[in-house]
Amino acid sequence: MIASHRQLLILLSLYIAQGLPFGFFTQAMPAIMRTEGIELKYIGLMSLLALPWALKFLWAPFLDKYQFLSFPLRKGWILLANGLAVVSLLIFSQGDQAWWLSSGIVFTMLILLGLNIFAASQDISTDALAIETISADRRGLLNGIQVSGYRIGMIIGGGAILAWLPVMGWQYAMWLMALLLVLASAPVVLMTAHINVANNPVDDSAAGESIFVSWKGLFQRNGIWLWIGLLVLYKIGDSFGTAMLKPLMIDSGYQLQDVAIIMGTWGVVAGLIGAILGALLVKPLGRFKALVFFALLQAVSLFLYGIYAHGLMPRDGFIVLCVIEHITGAMATIGIFTVMMDYCREHHAGLDYSFQSCLIIASGLVAGSISGFSVEAFGYFLHFTIAAGLTLLGLVWVVVQRKFIVSVTAN
Secondary structure (H helix, E strand, O other): OOOOHHHHHHHHHHHHHHHHHHHHHHHHHHHHHHHOOOOHHHHHHHHHHHHHHHHHHHOHHHHHHOOOOOOOHHHHHHHHHHHHHHHHHHHHOOOOHHHHOOOOHHHHHHHHHHHHHHHHHHHHHHHHHHHHHOOHHHHHHHHHHHHHHHHHHHHHHHHHHHHHHHHHHHHHHHHHHHHHHHHHHHHHHHOOHHHOHHHOOOOHHHHOOOHHHHHHHHHOOOOHHHHHHHHHHHOHHHHHHHOOHHHHHHHOOOOHHHHHHHHHHHHHHHHHHHHHHHHHHHHHHOHHHHHHHHHHHHHHHHHHHHHHHOOOOOHHHHHHHHHHHHHHHHHHHHHHHHHHHHHOOOOOHHHHHHHHHHHHHHHHHHHHHOHHHHHHHHHHHHHHHHHHHHHHHHHHHHHHOHHHHHHHHOO
C-alpha cells in the first residue's frame, strides 16, 4: 500500500485526462450556447447529460470483476474508456460549431452522453486503483492529487481552449483536445502487475462475491441512510448555484474570452489552491471540523455571488468572488471526498466509493437541471441566496449527526 511516485503520477495523469473534455463541455459550452441565444432553461437541462456519473455504481461491480480482453483489469478499462472518448472528440471535429448547436443538436447531446459514459467508466477504475494502492494515512494527498489533476485538465479544456476557440475554430479545438487526451492517457501504459490489485486480490472470498451480495452488504451497513443524507445535502447548494455562473457573466456583459480567463483559468487555478489547502487542513482540523468549516466558507462565497448580481459590487469584483468561491468549493470537495474514503468497506472500495460519489453527482445534476428555472423565476440574487441556504442545510446536517460522523471517520 506504499504509494510510489510513479503511482501518483499515473493517477495525476488520469485525472487530468478526465478534466480535459469535461472541462470544455461543462465550463465552455454553457457560455458558447448562451452566445448562440439558447435559453437558460435549456442550458440548465444540459446538466442531465451527465447522468452516467450518477449511475456509474450500477456497472462499477462489473468493471471490478471482469477484464477487457487480455488487458490487466484496471488498465484495460481505462484505456478503452479514454480511447472511446478520443473517437468521440474526432467525431465532433467533423462539422462546425454552428451546426452542432443548431441542426445537429440531437447528435451533440448523444455524443456528450457517450463522453460522460466513457469518462465515468474511466473514473470507476481510476478511483478503485487509487483507493486500493494508496494507504489511508495519505488520503489527504490522494484527494489533493485527484482534485488538482482534474482541475488542471479543466484549465486546459475549459480555459485555454475556450480562449483560443475564436482563433483556431471548432474543428482544430476538437483535434487538440483529442491529442491532449491521448498524451494524458499515455502514462497508463506504464501500469504493471504490482500496482494492479485485480491481479492479486487481497481477499479471495470478496473477489468471488456476487454483485447482488456486494450491493446488499452496502445497504445493510449501520447508519447508511444518515450517510446518504450527508452526501446528498453537502454539495447540493454548490451545484445549484454555480450552474448559472457562466450565464450570469454573459448577462453581465462579459465576452467568451473573459469567461475563459476568469472561470476557466483564474477559477480553476483557485480551485487548485483550494485543493491544496483542503488537503493540508483536513488532518489537523479533523474530519468533523473540516466539514463544518469548509461548508460555512462555501455558503458565504455563494451568497457573495448574489450580492454581486444585485449590483452591490463593482463589475470587476467578479474575479475576486470567483477566486474565493473556487477555493472554498475545492476545500469542501476535499473534505467530503476524504470522509467518503473513510466510509468504504475493506475489499469493497470500488463499489462503495462509486456509490457515494454517484449520490453527490445525482443531487448535483438535479440541482443543476432546475437552476435555469430558478434564475428565470427569482432572478440571480435570490437564486444564489437559495444556494447559500442549501449549503447551510448541509452544514446543519453535519452538526446534528456529529457523533455518527465522528464514529465512522475515526482513524
